Amino acid sequence: xxxxxxxxxxxxxxxxxxxxxxxxxxxxxxxxxxxxxxxxxxxxxxxxxxxxxxxxxxxxxxxxxxxxxxxxxxxxxxxxxxxxxxxxxxxxxxxxxxxxxxxxxxxxxxxxxxxxxxxxxxxxxxxxxxxxxxxxxxxxxxxxxxxxxxxxxxxxxxxxxxxxxxxxxxxxxxxxxxxxxxxxxxxxxxxxxxxxxxxxxxxxxxxxxxxxxxxxxxxxxxxxxxxxxxxxxxxxxxxxxxxxxxxxxxxxxxxxxxxxxxxxxxxxxxxxxxxxxxxxxxxxxxxxxxxx
Numbered sequence: 055x056x057x058x059x060x061x062x063x064x065x066x067x068x069x070x071x072x073x074x075x076x077x078x079x080x081x082x083x084x085x086x087x088x089x090x091x092x093x094x095x096x097x098x099x100x101x102x103x104x105x106x107x108x109x110x111x112x113x114x115x116x117x118x119x120x121x122x123x124x125x126x127x128x129x130x131x132x133x134x135x136x137x138x139x140x141x142x143x144x145x146x147x148x149x150x151x152x153x154x155x156x157x158x159x160x161x162x163x164x165x166x167x168x169x170x171x172x173x174x175x176x177x178x179x180x181x182x183x184x185x186x187x188x189x190x191x192x193x194x195x196x197x198x199x200x201x202x203x204x205x206x207x208x209x210x211x212x213x214x215x216x217x218x219x220x221x222x223x224x225x226x227x228x229x230x231x232x233x234x235x236x237x238x239x240x241x242x243x244x245x246x247x248x249x250x251x252x253x254x255x256x257x258x259x260x261x262x263x264x265x266x267x268x269x270x271x272x273x274x275x276x277x278x279x280x281x282x283x284x285x286x287x288x289x290x291x292x293x294x295x296x297x298x299x300x301x302x303x304x305x306x307x308x309x310x311x312x313x314x315x316x317x318x319x320x321x322x323x324x325x326x327x328x329x330x331x332x333x334x335x336x337x338x339x340x341x342x343x344x345x346x
């Protein structure tokens with residue numbers, strides 16, 4: 055097709071628009087609107103996109119220095135340009151650049167909103183972050199007074215105090231620190247990973263000790279004494295029986311019943327039905343010492 059091979063023409067329009075070097079592709083776009091899907095349409099679409107690429111790249115360069123690679127931004131701008139070429143309707147009488155520029159800029163902003171955050175943040179919170187960030191910049195007097203207060207930001211932005219707090223919290227969510235980074239001073243040797251706690255293997259034991267304490271207070275004097283002699287004084291059942299002047303079998307039965315009672319009470323409090331007994335209970339009397 056002869057029309058598809060005709061190159062786009064650059065028509066200078068100085069003093070009228072920021073994109074004065076935009077090409078004149080009105081004829082190609084009018085033809086594109088008449089073509090159905092196929093090779094000719096794809097060829098003509100590519101020709102129009104290439105003609106407008108310098109403008110798209112120039113728009114992308116406005117957003118450099120925000121943590122995103124320049125080539126990635128240019129690709130996003132090219133995607134927005136392609137969408138604009140495919141969706142533009144010349145019969146409505148609008149200039150293509152007035153349609154394409156918002157489409158390209160919108161695609162770049164969507165990219166920043168959806169693809170560049172290290173932590174997923176809802177769109178509403180991102181909008182709050184932007185409003186709060188702009189307010190902080192506008193209220194910055196340069197006297198190093200720090201971030202303005204919640205009330206000041208709320209009055210300046212028209213947001214509620216809670217929305218301001220959400221926006222301030224989101225300021226720290228755009229990019230995150232590595233666990234190997236030093237949050238205090240470079241080369242200090244203290245990484246974020248070193249500040250993270252780990253599971254204390256004795257924590258559950260503490261919980262059980264505290265859970266068993268009320269049950270111990272409710273036991274009869276003889277039961278508490280037998281537990282004390284067996285688990286704190288490490289006496290055998292025979293020695294306990296001699297000291298209390300009862301049979302060793304009676305001591306064994308009292309120990310078993312008392313430990314089972316305490317275990318049930320601990321399980322009701324903690325919801326822990328594991329195999330580990332409460333401190334100093336149950337299984338300690340099933341070894342050789344229990345028969346002495």
